[in-house]
Amino acid sequence: MENERDNAGYTGIRDENVVYIGKKPTMSYVLAVVTQFNKGVKEVRIKARGNSITKAVDVREIVADKFFPDVRDLSIRTSTEELVNEDGTRSKVSAIQITLSRGLLTGGLGRQQLSGADHSHALHVNAGADNRKPG
Amino acid sequence: MENERDNAGYTGIRDENVVYIGKKPTMSYVLAVVTQFNKGVKEVRIKARGNSITKAVDVREIVADKFFPDVRDLSIRTSTEELVNEDGTRSKVSAIQITLSRGLLTGGLGRQQLSGADHSHALHVNAGADNRKPG
Numbered sequence: 663m664e665n666e667r668d669n670a671g672y673t674g675i676r677d678e679n680v681v682y683i684g685k686k687p688t689m690s691y692v693l694a695v696v697t698q699f700n701k702g703v704k705e706v707r708i709k710a711r712g713n714s715i716t717k718a719v720d721v722r723e724i725v726a727d728k729f730f731p732d733v734r735d736l737s738i739r740t741s742t743e744e745l746v747n748e749d750g751t752r753s754k755v756s757a758i759q760i761t762l763s764r765g766l767l768t769g770g771l772g773r774q775q776l777s778g779a780d781h782s783h784a785l786h787v788n789a790g791a792d793n794r795k796p797g
Numbered sequence: 798m799e800n801e802r803d804n805a806g807y808t809g810i811r812d813e814n815v816v817y818i819g820k821k822p823t824m825s826y827v828l829a830v831v832t833q834f835n836k837g838v839k840e841v842r843i844k845a846r847g848n849s850i851t852k853a854v855d856v857r858e859i860v861a862d863k864f865f866p867d868v869r870d871l872s873i874r875t876s877t878e879e880l881v882n883e884d885g886t887r888s889k890v891s892a893i894q895i896t897l898s899r900g901l902l903t904g905g906l907g908r909q910q911l912s913g914a915d916h917s918h919a920l921h922v923n924a925g926a927d928n929r930k931p932g
Contacts (some may be wrong), residue, residue, distance in 0.1 A: 774847075
């Protein structure tokens with residue numbers, strides 16, 4: 663599948679603070695984001711393209727829903743990337759980039775709950791408890 | 798498939814200016830958005846959940862790439878919806894809402910090209926020319 667090739671590099675954290683969404687289970691990427699924030703990072707960027715876009719949104723939602731209710735979107739941007747196929751033709755693929763933050767300026771945020779109680783959630787507590795439906 | 802049931806209503810424009818992404822081909826929804834803008838609507842909202850989220854992003858990107866280069870995102874928001882299954886259990890599903898605008902305030906927009914030349918693009922010109930790759 664072209665899928666496999668195109669997402670070959672999207673298997674976890676590559677650049678610092680960037681989580682590339684690929685073929686692993688959703689909770690692997692949730693763990694990657696949670697780990698970054700638990701290390702004290704203020705911003706984590708989730709990147710995905712093609713069919714992984716839905717998984718990127720799932721990751722963002724599970725992080726906010728189960729782990730860090732105080733997380734917020736610094737930005738959500740979509741884009742179009744052009745890929746060169748093996749036969750030399752070009753294909754376009756949509757991409758998304760979700761930049762999350764914690765612990766930055768906190769004024770006037772709708773979804774925010776600064777309980778401070780869940781900073782070190784163990785992943786296993788929730789793993790498997792949020793099997794998102796595909797549609 | 799639960800998919801079918803959950804997205805049963807997501808088959809086109811339902812509320813005014815809202816395009817719900819469902820099981821139809823991507824270009825159907827591109828046409829729906831383009832039609833709204835061609836009617837003079839200033840804002841169109843694209844809504845999707847679950848696996849249709851990727852298609853929503855494709856629609857947004859194709860509208861911007863092929864039809865209205867001056868379109869911009871008023872907002873992109875994600876959320877979690879809770880569904881009640883047939884057996885009474887509940888499932889969570891991620892959702893996205895992309896609000897696009899044309900012809901509103903135009904100051905300082907990075908992607909904007911106000912050529913004004915493409916307001917009445919015929920869909921068939923581009924239909925099939927942007928078969929997005931799944932990943």
